[in-house]
Amino acid sequence: MVGIVSYGSYVPYRRLKRSAIAQVLGVPSEKGERAVASFDEDSVSMAVEAARDALRAAPAKSVEALFFATTTPPYADKLNAALVGAAALLPPELRAADCTGSVRAGVSAFLQAADAVRGGGKQALVAIGDARLAAPEAKAERTNGDGAAAFVLGSEGVIAEVVASASLTREFLDTWRQPDETFPHSWEERFALTQAYSPLLGKAVQAVLQKAGVQPGDLAAVVLDCPNPRATADVAKRLKLEPTRFADPLALTVGQTGAAHAGLMLANVLAAAKPGDRVLVALAADGADAVLLRVTDAIGAYKQPRSVGRLIESKGEVGYGTYLKWREILPTEPPRRPDPVRPGAPPMLRSTLWKHGFVGTKCTACGTPQLPPQRICVRCAAKDEMEPYPFADRTARIATLTLDHLAFSLNPPTVSVVLDFDGGGRFLCEMTDCDPAAVAIGDEVEMTFRRMFTAEGVHNYFWKARPRR
Amino acid sequence: MGSNGIKDRVAIIGMGCTKFGEHWDKSADDLLVDAAYDALGSAGIEPNDVDAYWLGTLGQLSGLTLSVPLKIPYKPVTHVENYCATGSESLRQACYAVASGAYDVAMAIGVEKLKDSGYSGLVGAEPPNDGTNSSMTAPASFSLLAPAYFKKYGLDPKKGKEVLARIAWKNHKNGARNPKAQFQAEVPMEAILASPKVAEPLGIMDCSGVSDGSAAAIVVRAEDAKKYCKDPIYIKALSFVAGPGAGHMDTDYDFTTFREVVASAADAYRQAGITDARKQLSLAEVHDCFTPTELVLYEDLGFSARGTAWKDVLDGFFDLEGGLPVNPDGGLKSFGHPIGASGLRMMYECWLQLRGEAGPRQIKNPRLGLTHNLGGFPGKCVSFVSVVGREGA
Numbered sequence: 070m071v072g073i074v075s076y077g078s079y080v081p082y083r084r085l086k087r088s089a090i091a092q093v094l095g096v097p098s099e100k101g102e103r104a105v106a107s108f109d110e111d112s113v114s115m116a117v118e119a120a121r122d123a124l125r126a127a128p129a130k131s132v133e134a135l136f137f138a139t140t141t142p143p144y145a146d147k148l149n150a151a152l153v154g155a156a157a158l159l160p161p162e163l164r165a166a167d168c169t170g171s172v173r174a175g176v177s178a179f180l181q182a183a184d185a186v187r188g189g190g191k192q193a194l195v196a197i198g199d200a201r202l203a204a205p206e207a208k209a210e211r212t213n214g215d216g217a218a219a220f221v222l223g224s225e226g227v228i229a230e231v232v233a234s235a236s237l238t239r240e241f242l243d244t245w246r247q248p249d250e251t252f253p254h255s256w257e258e259r260f261a262l263t264q265a266y267s268p269l270l271g272k273a274v275q276a277v278l279q280k281a282g283v284q285p286g287d288l289a290a291v292v293l294d295c296p297n298p299r300a301t302a303d304v305a306k307r308l309k310l311e312p313t314r315f316a317d318p319l320a321l322t323v324g325q326t327g328a329a330h331a332g333l334m335l336a337n338v339l340a341a342a343k344p345g346d347r348v349l350v351a352l353a354a355d356g357a358d359a360v361l362l363r364v365t366d367a368i369g370a371y372k373q374p375r376s377v378g379r380l381i382e383s384k385g386e387v388g389y390g391t392y393l394k395w396r397e398i399l400p401t402e403p404p405r406r407p408d409p410v411r412p413g414a415p416p417m418l419r420s421t422l423w424k425h426g427f428v429g430t431k432c433t434a435c436g437t438p439q440l441p442p443q444r445i446c447v448r449c450a451a452k453d454e455m456e457p458y459p460f461a462d463r464t465a466r467i468a469t470l471t472l473d474h475l476a477f478s479l480n481p482p483t484v485s486v487v488l489d490f491d492g493g494g495r496f497l498c499e500m501t502d503c504d505p506a507a508v509a510i511g512d513e514v515e516m517t518f519r520r521m522f523t524a525e526g527v528h529n530y531f532w533k534a535r536p537r538r
Numbered sequence: 539m540g541s542n543g544i545k546d547r548v549a550i551i552g553m554g555c556t557k558f559g560e561h562w563d564k565s566a567d568d569l570l571v572d573a574a575y576d577a578l579g580s581a582g583i584e585p586n587d588v589d590a591y592w593l594g595t596l597g598q599l600s601g602l603t604l605s606v607p608l609k610i611p612y613k614p615v616t617h618v619e620n621y622c623a624t625g626s627e628s629l630r631q632a633c634y635a636v637a638s639g640a641y642d643v644a645m646a647i648g649v650e651k652l653k654d655s656g657y658s659g660l661v662g663a664e665p666p667n668d669g670t671n672s673s674m675t676a677p678a679s680f681s682l683l684a685p686a687y688f689k690k691y692g693l694d695p696k697k698g699k700e701v702l703a704r705i706a707w708k709n710h711k712n713g714a715r716n717p718k719a720q721f722q723a724e725v726p727m728e729a730i731l732a733s734p735k736v737a738e739p740l741g742i743m744d745c746s747g748v749s750d751g752s753a754a755a756i757v758v759r760a761e762d763a764k765k766y767c768k769d770p771i772y773i774k775a776l777s778f779v780a781g782p783g784a785g786h787m788d789t790d791y792d793f794t795t796f797r798e799v800v801a802s803a804a805d806a807y808r809q810a811g812i813t814d815a816r817k818q819l820s821l822a823e824v825h826d827c828f829t830p831t832e833l834v835l836y837e838d839l840g841f842s843a844r845g846t847a848w849k850d851v852l853d854g855f856f857d858l859e860g861g862l863p864v865n866p867d868g869g870l871k872s873f874g875h876p877i878g879a880s881g882l883r884m885m886y887e888c889w890l891q892l893r894g895e896a897g898p899r900q901i902k903n904p905r906l907g908l909t910h911n912l913g914g915f916p917g918k919c920v921s922f923v924s925v926v927g928r929e930g931a
Binding site for chain 1: 739
């Protein structure tokens with residue numbers, strides 16, 4: 070049996086109210102809000118969040134393949150999946166690939182991961198993150214959202230079996246963006262809706278139901294996703310899919326999260342799934358993919374660290390102006406400080422376990438955990454008596470702090486905190502996703518993988534603290 | 539093994555100091571020439587009388603930075619740096635070289651030209667690294683002291699902020715009596731308290747200024763001092779320590795102290811034979827880069843018992859007329875902090891005070907002065923402490 074053994078999801082902390090966009094641009098005021106990746110987040114960092122939660126919940130740690138999916142890769146000519154693997158502390162004996170080029174990439178990656186396990190692999194990780202960008206005034210600016218989902222697929226401890234899948238691919242022009250362009254273009258809506266999305270999505274759904282020998286009435290939940298939501302409504306109606314069984318499209322709370330969206334909706338469905346449930350996941354974009362899952366008895370004992378619901382509830386607002394600044398759509402005056410310097414490739418390679426995995430050291434002579442990694446113990450001065458000691462999953466408390474109004478940041482003031490980790494270890498770092506005025510000595514925080522800055526085309530990823538979510 | 543010190547073996551026979559401030563019309567070369575010739579004139583010697591030089595400045599690669607503008611003819615010039623204590627490091631090296639007998643006359647000189655960068659504060663290039671270093675600014679690093687101190691000693695943050703403002707107020711009051719200071723005006727408490735936020739809880743008036751400047755000292759063996767000058771000042775102690783950075787890694791550190799300062803003060807007091815700094819010192823010039831730094835230094839240097847410095851501040855104990863005047867020249871607060879020059883600028887105030895040349899801020903009958911200069915950040919720094927005095931002090 071091949072299927073999902075664990076999953077994770079991520080919805081960034083910040084929300085942009087659609088009415089706030091209307092206020093500035095005079096576009097129609099729409100209901101709800103959308104999730105916004107913070108200034109220090111991107112598709113990779115969000116995928117890492119979801120992947121870490123998925124791995125935390127996985128019964129065994131034997132991932133042999135990693136597929137990272139996105140339409141917004143931080144690097145166009147470098148393996149982004151390698152970064153995800155490093156931050157998730159996956160072993161170097163790893164097959165890794167980026168799946169990109171269409172919002173379909175997330176489901177494609179999922180199916181490739183299932184095939185990898187079916188082909189004899191132990192576990193495969195699918196990590197999908199997307200921070201979709203649309204031009205101001207574009208409808209997509211309001212309907213898009215940012216987020217991530219991750220799945221560990223395996224053959225042991227399966228909580229949702231992949232029963233069948235069906236795929237269709239067709240070349241047509243709906244949404245496109247050249248590699249050097251910031252915003253996508255799209256063709257007139259009804260063309261893709263009537264000529265591609267509706268027929269293809271319908272066919273794929275019919276095909277997978279047929280393969281699995283399942284009737285629409287047998288479905289416990291239906292995840293339907295398409296850049297044009299009218300296609301999902303049309304297909305549901307034509308195929309007589311029961312409306313009460315539709316997964317929450319998260320339109321009012323998160324927005325459409327591109328390649329991650331079907332995965333995010335599925336993660337939300339799995340949180341409430343019962344043994345025996347049949348779940349249909351179908352997506353139309355540049356063709357269509359449909360997957361039929363059967364929830365197993367193992368879901369009864371399964372414990373998910375953070376649900377989509379909890380992540381949706383854990384939020385703070387962002388103003389439209391700040392959002393434009395974060396996405397560097399609105400140019401603003403840079404701080405009167407030198408530009409950040411790009412990190413060096415050799416030092417990054419030497420310290421990758423620390424930089425990407427947040428692994429410090431622990432002195433085996435006196436037992437003191439310390440970070441960054443040391444050779445000589447800061448407490449007992451023993452030389453080379455260290456063992457690796459991971460800090461990423463440890464919570465910490467704030468020992469002292471400051472609000473730095475001068476540091477180079479897209480979101481001043483920078484909150485800098487001195488952290489004392491539970492179990493030992495002291496570190497000074499930045500804090501994110503917080504209200505600066507509310508941060509206090511003694512607050513509990515957790516660590517999060519972020520993009521610190523970009524210099525000379527090099528994205529500098531490292532870890533920050535945030536209030537527990 | 540031990541830090542044996544050179545008590546009364548080396549004397550300063552001349553000092554020079556430029557005005558600190560915005561020297562838009564002067565280069566670092568100009569400032570070096572001005573301070574060097576001011577010091578030479580003060581000692582009554584010619585350039586050729588100096589046998590060796592120690593130059594303190596940041597980010598330069600060699601002694602040529604000094605030898606070229608001064609046209610030093612084929613003599614040893616050593617470039618040193620040690621963060622914000624660079625000026626003090628140059629003095630220490632020059633003193634030890636003379637004490638060793640290697641040279642008869644040495645010059646320690648420091649300079650920094652901060653206003654030419656277009657940025658506020660020090661701009662330094664780091665070697666290539668892995669991008670995991672904190673990008674915290676200097677005021678932010680030092681402001682970590684404030685909430686930690688307030689919390690530990692039960693100071694209401696509003697009261698704590700007043701204590702910090704009182705330190706800035708005092709230093710500006712002193713600086714107003716100093717023609718060489720960058721800022722020569724008293725600043726009302728309200729203005730300090732209401733100044734724009736820089737690194738909360740610090741406002742701009744809790745921070746030292748950004749200025750250009752240079753200062754120099756000429757040192758000789760103590761037995762030769764009187765040949766040059768009727769009232770030289772004598773080196774009683776020089777202590778310099780670099781910390782292991784434990785404060786950024788060790789949870790025992792509570793951000794209400796600089797362990798490096800405690801260590802260098804203990805070493806210097808031992809060298810100088812000081813047992814009660816609060817009573818024995820006549821004045822102290824300390825590294826008031828930010829107001830909470832000065833607050834914590836009072837305790838680290840043994841001027842106040844732990845947890846009580848804030849009361850001494852409010853009582854005026856460190857005022858010019860108080861029990862132990864601290865930063866009588868106005869400190870970094872009034873002078874700004876041209877890195878390589880600051881340590882020597884502090885010594886320049888001791889030179890003036892101990893010789894009775896400090897004008898309207900002259901302290902009555904001073905015998906022993908202390909300079910304290912640090913570089914780095916709370917938890918991870920270098921610290922320098924010197925004690926100097928009049929003969930027989």
